[in-house]
Each structure stands twice: as C-alpha cells, then as structure tokens.
Amino acid sequence: MSFLTDILKYSRLASDLHNFLRDTIDIENSKKLIATQLLNRERNFLNMVQTGIYQNPGSPYIKLLQMAGCEFGDIESLVKKEGIETTLKHLLADGVYLSWEEFKGKTDIIRGNHHFQFTDTDFDNPFLTRGLESSSSASRSRGTKATINFDRSTYQAAHCAVAFNAHGISNSPIIIWMPILPSGAGLAATFWLAKIDKLPVKWFSPLQSKTIKPALAKRLATYYALYASRFFGVNFPKPEYVSFDEAYKVVDCLADILKDGHGCILWTFANSAVRVSQAAMEKKLDLSNVTFIVGGEPLTAVKTKEIRATGAKPVSVYVAVEVGIIGFGCAGQTSASDDVHHCKDLHAIIQRRREVLSGTASVDTFLFTSLMNKAPKILLNVESGDHGHIETRHCSCELEKLGLTDHISNIRSVDKLTGEGMTFIGTDLLRIIEELLPDHFGGSSADYQMVEEENERGFTTLSVVVSPDVGEIDEANLVKTILTELSKGKDTQRMMAEMWAKGGVLRVKRERPFVTAAGKLLPLHILTKK
Numbered sequence: 001m002s003f004l005t006d007i008l009k010y011s012r013l014a015s016d017l018h019n020f021l022r023d024t025i026d027i028e029n030s031k032k033l034i035a036t037q038l039l040n041r042e043r044n045f046l047n048m049v050q051t052g053i054y055q056n057p058g059s060p061y062i063k064l065l066q067m068a069g070c071e072f073g074d075i076e077s078l079v080k081k082e083g084i085e086t087t088l089k090h091l092l093a094d095g096v097y098l099s100w101e102e103f104k105g106k107t108d109i110i111r112g113n114h115h116f117q118f119t120d121t122d123f124d125n126p127f128l129t130r131g132l133e134s135s136s137s138a139s140r141s142r143g144t145k146a147t148i149n150f151d152r153s154t155y156q157a158a159h160c161a162v163a164f165n166a167h168g169i170s171n172s173p174i175i176i177w178m179p180i181l182p183s184g185a186g187l188a189a190t191f192w193l194a195k196i197d198k199l200p201v202k203w204f205s206p207l208q209s210k211t212i213k214p215a216l217a218k219r220l221a222t223y224y225a226l227y228a229s230r231f232f233g234v235n236f237p238k239p240e241y242v243s244f245d246e247a248y249k250v251v252d253c254l255a256d257i258l259k260d261g262h263g264c265i266l267w268t269f270a271n272s273a274v275r276v277s278q279a280a281m282e283k284k285l286d287l288s289n290v291t292f293i294v295g296g297e298p299l300t301a302v303k304t305k306e307i308r309a310t311g312a313k314p315v316s317v318y319v320a321v322e323v324g325i326i327g328f329g330c331a332g333q334t335s336a337s338d339d340v341h342h343c344k345d346l347h348a349i350i351q352r353r354r355e356v357l358s359g360t361a362s363v364d365t366f367l368f369t370s371l372m373n374k375a376p377k378i379l380l381n382v383e384s385g386d387h388g389h390i391e392t393r394h395c396s397c398e399l400e401k402l403g404l405t406d407h408i409s410n411i412r413s414v415d416k417l418t419g420e421g422m423t424f425i426g427t428d429l430l431r432i433i434e435e436l437l438p439d440h441f442g443g444s445s446a447d448y449q450m451v452e453e454e455n456e457r458g459f460t461t462l463s464v465v466v467s468p469d470v471g472e473i474d475e476a477n478l479v480k481t482i483l484t485e486l487s488k489g490k491d492t493q494r495m496m497a498e499m500w501a502k503g504g505v506l507r508v509k510r511e512r513p514f515v516t517a518a519g520k521l522l523p524l525h526i527l528t529k530k
Contacts, residue, residue: 097352254266330397
C-alpha cells in the first residue's frame with residue numbers, strides 16, 4: 001500500500017517538475033524576484049500568520065498566542081506600526097517562541113502555568129501539498145521531515161543566481177560533493193542550480209545507498225529526480241560514490257574542468273573542502289580559479305586559511321533544512337570568514353539570550369520566522385540551535401545593493417555537535433555520555449565528555465574524552481559503541497552515523513574531562529572557533 005502511495009505521489013509531481021525545469025530564471029529576473037519579496041515583506045508575513053496559523057486550527061502556535069492574549073489584529077497593528085522584527089520581540093517577551101529542543105519535540109513547552117506538548121509534524125506547513133521529502137539531522141529518535149517544494153526552490157535558486165553574480169562566478173561550471181537522500185543537501189542544491197541553468201557537471205556523494213539503506217520513498221525520490229528530469233530534457237547528474245579518503249578524485253575532476261579556462265565551483269561541506277584543499281596541495285595543483293561554496297559547518301579562520309593556501313576562494317553559505325537558505329557569503333569587505341548576507345526576504349531573525357548546556361556563557365541564539373507560505377515548516381520565533389552576530393552595515397557588495405543589508409557572522413552551534421555537516425542534538429548525546437559509556441566501559445558519568453573542536457589542519461573533530469581513572473579500554477570499541485547507538489532509528493540516523501564513521505569524526509582522548517572556570521564539569525563542551 002505504501003509502495004502504491006509513493007508511486008501515485010511521484011506521478012502527481014510530474015507536471016510540477018516539468019514546469020519547474022522548463023523555465024529557468026536569469027540574473028535579472030532573480031533580482032526582480034528578490035526585490036519584489038523585499039517590497040512585500042510585511043504583507044507576506046501577515047499572510048503567513050493569518051492563513052498558516054490563525055486559520056489553521058492544528059497550528060501549535062495558536063495555544064502560545066492565546067496564552068499571550070494575542071489576536072491577529074494585534075499582530076497586524078503592531079507590524080504596521082513598528083515592523084516585523086519589533087513585533088517578534090514583543091511576542092518573544094510574551095512567551096511566544098520555541099527553543100530548539102521544544103521544536104524538535106525533545107522537551108515539553110512550559111510557560112508559567114501553561115504546559116504544552118507537540119510533535120515535530122505539528123509544525124508542518126499545510127500549504128505544501130506536494131514535493132519531495134528529505135530529512136534534517138539533529139535527532140537520534142526521529143529526523144525532521146522537510147519538503148523540497150518546487151515553488152520555494154525558485155526563490156532559493158534566485159539567491160544562488162545573485163550570489164554567484166556578486167562573486168563573479170556565474171559562468172563557471174560546478175560540481176557538488178554532498179550526500180544523497182535521506183540528506184537533502186545534494187538534491188536541493190541540484191534543483192536550485194538547474195533552475196538557474198547551472199546544472200552540476202558532476203555530483204559526488206561520500207555515501208552509498210547500499211550502505212545507509214534509505215527508506216523506499218527516499219530511494220524513489222532520488223530515482224525520480226534523476227530520470228524524470230532527463231525525460232524532460234534536463235540532464236541531472238547521477239550521484240557517484242567518492243569516499244572521504246578519495247578526495248583526490250574530486251581534485252582530478254577539478255583539474256580536468258580547469259583546462260577549459262572558465263574556472264570551477266565546488267559546493268561541499270566545510271570539512272570536505274579542507275580535504276580537497278589538502279589533496280590539491282599534495283598534487284601541487286593551483287586552484288586559483290576555483291570557488292568553494294562551503295556549508296554544513298562553520299567556515300572558520302583555520303578552514304579558510306587551508307582553502308586559500310591552494311589559491312581557491314571560499315564562500316560561506318548558511319542553510320538549514322527547516323529554514324532553507326539563510327545567507328550567502330559577502331562579496332565585499334568583511335572581517336569574518338563566515339560573514340553572510342541574510343536572505344531577509346525569505347525569513348526574519350531576532351535573537352534570544354539564553355544559557356547553554358555545553359558552556360558557562362550565555363549566547364544570543366537565532367529565532368527564525370517564516371515570511372513565505374512555501375517554507376517546509378511554519379516557523380514563528382523558532383530557535384535554530386545556532387547563535388552568532390547580526391548587524392546591518394555597508395560592504396559595497398552587489399548583495400547589499402539589492403537590499404540584503406543585514407549580515408550574520410560567527411555562526412556557531414548551541415547545544416548540538418556537528419561533524420561532516422551532520423548534527424546530533426546534545427540531549428541525545430547526554431544519555432550516551434552519562435549512561436551508556438559508564439555501563440559499558442566502567443567509571444561514572446563524570447569520567448566522560450564529548451568535545452567539539454577544530455584541529456590545526458582545519459578539520460572539525462569530536463573528541464570523546466575519557467578519564468585515566470577509568471583504566472584500560474578498547475578505544476575502537478568505544479567509538480563503535482557510540483556510532484552504533486547513534487545509528488539506531490530511521491535511515492536519517494544511519495546516514496548521519498555513517499558520515500561520522502567515514503569521516504573519522506570521533507576520536508578518543510585519554511585525559512581528565514574539561515572543567516570550566518566556575519568548576520563545572522559539562523558532558524558536552526564546544527570549544528569556541530573563530
């Protein structure tokens with residue numbers, strides 16, 4: 001029955017895909033599309049709130065807004081008087097927001113005497129009736145489903161077009177090195193690029209389908225995108241398996257493409273970009289005409305140095321499955337390696353000060369709000385699990401001239417650990433640190449700690465710190481035990497754990513766990529990266 005349902009679903013998608021691929025969008029129309037969205041920003045927000053929340057009886061936000069005594073007319077009046085961001089700050093002060101853990105369904109929502117329970121599917125966008133499903137990471141028990149909607153992909157594609165134009169790489173061929181479904185990263189990027197007539201010439205995947213065994217629906221989605229697009233005259237690249245240890249194959253591909261004299265773009269995760277850079281250095285290949293579009297993990301100063309050592313230029317892209325493209329790297333003057341222009345036509349951002357589980361400091365976390373009815377999830381002051389710096393400044397960049405004047409930089413995780421573009425929520429890792437490892441290898445919860453850090457070569461690694469007091473242990477078995485536990489559940493978790501395994505993300509350190517200046521021993525510790 002499920003198989004027949006999937007077949008029918010993809011049959012209905014045929015006309016949508018055909019229409020999407022039939023008409024590409026050029027740079028001028030991309031600029032007009034974004035400019036129009038910026039002009040209608042408040043109208044789009046109010047339409048989203050009215051139809052997606054107040055006229056949607058199943059919306060979880062209804063209870064939060066009722067708790068705050070807020071009707072649609074109140075929001076409408078405040079937006080017209082003070083703007084979207086100020087309105088969102090008023091809602092935040094009244095308790096209308098969702099933490100990362102609440103949005104993921106990991107914890108209940110408690111506001112004073114009010115107590116709510118929701119699941120991640122309660123936040124699905126009712127406007128999106130058709131599309132290809134992918135999954136986010138960040139949950140061991142269940143990944144958040146997100147829909148790759150073709151209408152929404154047009155807006156994402158427009159941002160790709162203007163960003164490429166700003167960086168002067170519109171005429172460069174492109175290859176991608178990102179995983180296949182259940183990760184939506186590679187497929188989503190391919191759709192965006194197809195829409196601006198920049199279809200990748202190669203798609204390399206660090207994972208194989210036979211290894212992660214994705215659900216039938218996701219296998220169908222991959223085949224559907226590949227063969228249906230070709231039927232409609234667009235030659236989608238077939239994913240080719242290239243492991244992390246085979247970065248030299250990506251370098252060889254770059255070398256062949258560079259012979260034509262048009263440069264090249266490589267779109268990949270940050271750690272993978274470092275691997276390619278180091279492989280290029282070993283081969284003594286000059287990548288002066290290569291631009292790395294880097295996402296998945298912070299583009300830190302160390303990673304930037306490794307990439308620039310080859311002559312290549314790194315450009316940061318900030319993307320979240322539930323939100324979409326959040327920002328593209330600035331093409332002007334900037335002091336931060338991960339400085340991106342916020343796509344404020346697509347969503348609004350405010351910040352909430354909060355304590356973190358993995359450190360002693362308070363941070364300003366990002367709260368996202370959907371401005372369009374094509375987002376995969378309805379977001380109203382929803383925490384993303386990241387924090388950073390937001391400012392409005394002049395940079396003499398084409399993206400600023402378009403009206404994208406807000407910059408986001410120093411983007412870091414709050415209570416989640418990321419490696420190879422794959423993220424697990426801190427609360428899922430706590431049980432492993434505090435219960436699983438002591439049960440299997442001895443000692444107590446105070447003898448173990450997970451630390452996210454960046455080594456001198458620019459690789460993001462996760463160190464499993466084990467106190468010497470535990471005694472002799474089988475380090476390889478400890479790593480295997482953690483990965484086995486993380487892989488339990490759906491195909492998304494298998495995929496994420498496999499990426500960590502292939503990338504050698506987990507490493508054991510035999511030393512005493514890090515203790516903060518306040519004397520606290522935290523199970524998760526994220527070292528600050530600049």
